[in-house]
Amino acid sequence: MYDALIIGGGPAGLYAAYCLAKAGRRVAVFEEHPEIGTPVHCTGLVATECFTRFELPTQANQAMLRRARFHAPGGHVLAVASDQDETVVLDRAAFDRALAEQAQAAGAELFAGHRVEALRRLRKRLVARTVTGTGIERLVSGHLGILATGASYGLHRGLGLQVPTRFVYGAQVEVVFEATAEVEVCFGNEVAPGSFAWVVPFTRHGVTMAKIGVLASREAPQYLARFLESPLVASRVRPGWMGPYQRRPIPVWPLAETVGDRLLVIGDAAGLAKPTTGGGVYYSLLSAELAADTACRALAAGDGSAKALRRYQTDWRAALGSEIRAGALFRTVASHLSDAQIDEAFQLITGEPMAGLIRDHASFNWHKELILALWRSAAMRGFLWRALMRRGGRMIGALRPSMNGYPGVKLPDERAATD
Ligand SMILES: Cc1cc2nc3c(=O)[nH]c(=O)nc-3n(C[C@H](O)[C@H](O)[C@H](O)COP(=O)(O)OP(=O)(O)OC[C@H]3O[C@@H](n4cnc5c(N)ncnc54)[C@H](O)[C@@H]3O)c2cc1C
Missing domain, CATH: 1.10.260 (434 Repressor (Amino-terminal Domain))
Structure with a gap:
């Protein structure tokens, strides 16, 4: 039997696995996709603070950015520059893969291509029913479960959890782009109602590219299509490869309860992302670390009750609540x-x-x-x-x-x- 079953192989699940395995716990991570990190649905913009605060691999860093231009709907532009490297663009697929390698090196077992179909409490255990792409089913037991399924809430209700109710919607595409070191952020109800659109430059295999995205209160892919045709973007896109549209909701208000008997909920699965920007990588890593700490204490005490696990909820609220x-x-x-x-x-x-x-x-x-x-x-x-x-x-x-x-x-x- 495992000490912890982790459902979801994104930053939250993989970092929780690393923390638990490093503490000597037997951990299994289940990721529904056959390959960790794909499909990508994230720009990967994080603060350098991530790398000082957490133990993270650095080989997935695509660019360091210091300059940004903010565009008002009426045409006013505010240019901002920093004399320090504060912002990193991650290759999210490579970042997730590197996190997986780090967790495995610490002793975590990783099951890619294994979707958790159901999770049930059975006496003093938690039992997951997993199924592979070829339909092979398996039952796996653990003392505790960590739900890190991102903005997928299919398992929540069966476990007596609520699901987040407040979302923004993100859509993004990668294109070949003119060489630039500046992030562009555009506001306006015609561009991105309720949020903003962005151009984030990076380089892949020597080719200058950009992640073009929109965060909106509705219809993000439609607004992205329009943003791609705007003069700021269209005139700078170079002919060549264009990636697929990546789209995903982002929760902007956390669950009221993020623990249950034998269960902790972290990252987007807990509704933990910044309500201002929709950025969720930092909160995912932080909630993973705090959940792993509580899980270690609960396992040592042999007490997986919701009462024993509530410490995690108190901790993330203290760090992020206000x-x-x-x-x-x-x-x-x-x-x-x-x-x-x-x-x-x-x-x-x-x-x-x-x-x-x-x-x-x-x-x-x-x-x-x-x-x-x-x-x-x-x-x-x-x-x-x-x-x-x-x-x-x-x-x-x-x-x-x-x-x-x-x-x-x-x-x-x-x-x-x-x-
Ligand atoms: C367009 C867009 C751009 C973004 N840009 C940024 C950014 O620049 N910076 C930033 O900080 N944040 C950004 N975000 C938010 C960020 O992507 C998320 O907050 C972050 O990925 C959350 O990490 P997570 O591990 O909680 O979830 P995820 O990264 O979504 O990982 C969850 C994993 O669980 C797996 N899974 C789900 N259900 C099951 C199941 N039943 N069984 C097995 N596996 C399962 C999924 O396949 C997935 O791999 C962006 C989001 C969008 C939509």
Whole structure:
């Protein structure tokens, strides 16, 4: 019998497997696709902080980026440059494969091409029914299970778990592109309603390419097709190979319960992604590490009850809870702005004192401090008040869940994200 069965071979599942195997635990990872890392549905933009905070392989890093241009719907462009390498573009397929190798080297067993069809609690065990692409079925037992299925929620209900209810939708394609070192981020309701579109350059086998993507509150592939035809993109795409459209929902609000008897839920499966940008790799790795730590303690104590595993939920809420709430609040407000209001916000943030606030508080992974700093500034509060007056009713209704926090959790119980 395994100590832990991990369902899902993405960053969350593979990093949890690595942490548990490194601690001497017997772990099995089940990934439904025959090859780890494919199909890819991620741009792979992460902060360099990932590599200092976690034990990660570096061979999948495709590019380091220091410059970005933010485009307002009315044409205003805000150029931002950093004198440090803060952002890495990962080859997500290679990154996942390298994570798998790292977990296997630590002792984890990996079963690619094995889909977990059902997961049941049976007395003091958890039993998974797996099936291969050729239809071979197998029953596997473990003391604990870690659900790391990404934005696939087919197993949740059978285990008495809820599924996330708030999503944004991502679509992306890789193209051959002119040589550039700049990320482009475009806003506007005609470009990416409720979110943004992007161009992220990278190089593969000496060929300059870009990941062109859209995050939107609806119909992301349609908006991506339009973005590809926009002058900013179309004139710079080079003839040659174009990858398939990759599309996926991203949860932007976590599950109220991320533990159950013998069960921990991590990464996108737990609804853990940044509500502001939809970036989920950092939260996946962090939740994996915290879940593995709790799992090790529970296994040592021989207690896999939900009560014993609740420590994981307390830990991720302490680390991310207030970040997620601030981010969700920001997303709700930003996604209700008209194009004219986005233009007005751009004007505001390019002038002082707002530009200074952004310089002082902007961080790739941690957004709460900047959101709070903006909120405290009189100019931004005036802007928001005017926006609320114009689009008030819908915005206030949508704000309610982010302001209330998670069911049963009060704000003062949570430490700041950076504690
Ligand atoms: C277009 C797009 C761009 C993105 N760009 C970024 C970015 O630049 N930076 C960033 O940080 N985040 C980004 N994200 C989000 C990021 O991809 C996810 O947050 C991250 O992949 C979550 O990791 P995970 O391990 O939880 O889930 P996943 O990476 O989705 O892995 C889950 C795995 O579980 C497997 N699985 C599911 N069900 C079963 C089952 N029943 N049995 C066996 N295996 C199963 C799946 O096949 C999958 O391999 C992007 C998302 C999209 C859609």
